[in-house]
Amino acid sequence: MxxxxxxxxxxxxxxxxxxxxxxxxxxxxxxxxxxxxxxxxxxxxxxxxxxxxxxEPAPAGSTGGPDANKVGSDMAAQEPLGIYRVTRKRVRRAALxxxxxxxxxxxxxxxxxxxxxxxxxGAKYAFPAVKLPLVAGVPTSHSAPAFAGVFAPGSTDFVWPHPNGTVRGVGIEPLHPAVPFAAMQDAKLYELLALFDALRVGKARERGMALERLQALIDPESVPRTKGPSYG
Missing domain, CATH: 1.10.10 (Arc Repressor Mutant, subunit A)
Known part of the structure; x- marks a missing residue:
């Protein structure tokens, strides 16, 4: 796989x-x-x-609780020649x-x-960035709207090539052809994808910021909480 x-x-x-x-x-x-x-x-x-x-998927052959097999064997012992047709009761979705x-x-x-x-x-090695010539597209990496004001103006803009793009910059082949469309539908997904691109093509400071932010977004439980001031 x-x-x-x-x-x-x-x-x-x-x-x-x-x-x-x-x-x-x-x-x-x-x-x-x-x-x-x-x-x-x-x-x-x-x-x-x-x-x-x-x-968790139900175990193969499971039809009831822990005593289901015992009950079934008792019934078979009492009437070995009986034939039973069990109809499974349907549960309406609204009743769940x-x-x-x-x-x-x-x-x-x-x-x-x-x-x-x-x-x-690992992902930046599994899916390495491919840089393209200057092109109009959707801003990514540190050029994405989520990072406006974070980095000093004048940095090289990176974009995903797109016919409706409004920013001209160094093209980056997106993780998947659907990325520009998907990012424009969901601001948080856009931020995650732009951060990933910062890991792939950004400078040291941009990569450092992306590492911290991605960690906090994907696995917030792993980020140490800042302790407030102690009194007394």
């Missing part, structure tokens, strides 16, 4: 969504990919350890509790620790 760029894109999209409910159809629509490709990305993400299932309904809509979640480690230290 080889991890593909769109698998990383899907994982970052789930980070951007946070606790939002989502379906494969919505995931595909917002990323500009097919539903079948969205399923394939989730499958590879699970195998790679970048994602975690929100519910909120937690069960949410799990049905959100089959997986990011594996924060693994995904952060891959994003910070």
């Amino acid at each position: 080889q991890l593909k760029p769109q698998d990383f894109l899907v994982a970052l999209k789930l980070v951007a969504w946070g606790e939002q409910r989502w379906t494969y159809a919505r995931l595909a629509q917002e990323l500009g990919i097919s539903v079948s490709e969205a399923h394939a990305c989730i499958k590879r993400g699970l195998l790679a350890g970048l994602l975690l299932p929100n519910r 509790p909120d937690d069960a309904e949410a799990a049905a809509d959100n089959p997986v979640r990011p594996n924060a620790r693994n995904l952060a480690e891959f994003a910070l230290h």
Whole structure:
């Protein structure tokens, strides 16, 4: 199994969504990919350890609680010639509790620790940046709108080539062809993708900022909390 760029894109999209409910159809629509490709990305993400299932699959052959087999064998012993047809009762979706309904809509979640480690230290080698000639496009890396005012003016602008681009700069081949479209639909995903590009093409200061910010966005639990002043 080889991890593909769109698998990383899907994982970052789930980070951007946070606790939002989502379906494969919505995931595909917002990323500009097919539903079948969205399923394939989730499958590879699970195998790679970048994602975690929100519910464990039922064991094969499991039909009930711990005493189900015992009850069945007792019935067979009493009436060995009986033939039974068991009809599974259907449960309407509307009758599901909120937690069960949410799990049905959100089959997986990011594996924060693994995904952060891959994003910070592995992804730029798995998906290296390819620089292109000057072109109009969508700003990325430190040129993205999320970092306006963070870096001094005059820095080289980097862009994803796009026919509707308004900024001219050094072109960077996006992680996946769907990236410019997907980024323009979701500001948080845009920030995550721009930070990843800063790791790929940025200078030392930009890479340092990107490392800290990506860590905080993907795996906030790993970031030490700043202690307030102590009194007394």
